[in-house]
Amino acid sequence: MRNAIRIGLLLAPGVGLVLAFMGAVLYRAVAQAFGLYDFSGTSDGLSLAHWQDVLTTKRFWRAFQWSAYIAASSAVIAVALAYPIALWLRKPFRGSLILSAMLKAPLLVPGLVAAFLLVNVISYHGFVNEFLVWAGVWAEPRRMQNDSNGFAIIGLQVWKQMPFAFLLLSGAVQAIPDPVLNAAQDLGAGKFARFRKIILPLTTKAMQAALVLIFIGAAGDFSFQTVAGPPSVNSMASYMASLQGSEGDWNGAAVVAVMLMALSLFGAIGLTALVQLITRTLGRLA
Template sequence: MTSAAATNWKQAIFIGLLLMTGIGPIVLLVGTVLGMAVAQSFGYFNFAGASGFSLEFWAKQLPSPLLRASLLYSLKIAFVSAIVSVALAYPIALWLRNPFPGSITLGALIKAPMMVPGLVAAFLFVNLIAFHGFLNEVLLGLGLISKPFRMQNDRYGAGVMLLQVWKNMPFALLLLGGAVRSIHTDLLDAARDLGAGAWARFRKIILPLTLKAMQAALVIIFIGAAGDYSFQAIAGPTSVSSLALYMYTVQHEFGQWNEAAVVAIVLMATALLGSLILAAAAHILFGGRRA
């Protein structure tokens, strides 16, 4: 082996060791938890009886209408929250692209929800929309309604989606804002000089050049919204649960650890497949466009 090849091998080993110090513990911990959840769903690590391979818990949960309803509800919340958050973040990112007096302060205020814990945000939201909350009291005081009306725990999960968008739109703005600012002004000016309108510039230049940031925002927001517990527990509908809340109910109320592990696997698979679908759809719709 030549000295150059030996040096390359040493560098590769050194880089690998550096990566392992950071990635290794993460992979170990995540892999351990994931492996235990999969094993538990098949009857191992059974805290309520004998452990051993069994498909019983999958056979009980997969046909369950409660699991199916929770799956569809979580998918709806996650897809709507991710798409609406990104759709709202784009015009704000374009607006803040060129600095103006107060733009830094305004941008910081818009990103403020990122600093509010989800459970605190849910409680604040409930105070706003409760039967005798701030919004109802204001409407009563203005004479717009004769009696309070119920907005909390609506059957469609609109309150949860509103909370998700309020919490996640600033994160999408953080990702998209950097991508939008990286686009050279000369490129947009050239497109304008060639007759491209605002929508054409957005569709053929901005969207393709910010595709990676858009995909990242969609995927991260979708995964977080699909696995939401706090917003659902405080402000969600009472007629249906999210997958996370349903998993907690199966374990806490009925003591079925193995069936709860099945729900956990379904939740993780939903988050993975849904995020891949969103990223692929964004690439198909916008990835092939060029100015």
């Protein structure tokens, strides 16, 4: 008990400061969404009018669905790619360190720079189009930038976030003791059995953390959407910026911000539950 109190006292200055700042920001956003505060200096008092104005527009729900789609797709694909690579690189081999360093390289590239680099590659007269026309794959360039399916944004998110997922998953995979896997093999467990009975349960927490963090980051994306996204659809972040910037609607922007936090929260809960369901299902297999 005394040790717990001491640890709490040691953490209090840092954790307390973080919680205070987070609480102040959250309170200000919620208060502004309900009309209790406005950066313009005026306040209408407690009201649901701003929620009604935002939530009854098709533009908001398109942005909400779009951000959920981009975030979920990016998180699942990034983890699905990083997981087998982390398993493959669990035991060092010649060239594994170089390969691992190359996989982590996107972490050093700012997101906005990566977006502009991709635009140069997939634009109407970009490298891909020019090469495919030269190779005779198609007769004239085709539009790949700002595609309506968001493939460019998802590709950017996966390229940027997969190294982060790889770091989390590789740490969890490498922490599994070799004697545990060797003992399971000696007892007759095959590769798939060792994976679902040992590796998957021991790496579930890392997988959940990677999915949640990537989902939250992609849901609040602004730079990739602005550079590579379709002009007809907003992400939640770009819609919020549009309300605040061009329309001067601080309260409406606060409503979008609160809904973005709700999307992040429930998306994280959903992904966590999905991983738990998959782990339990595979664990029950004979």
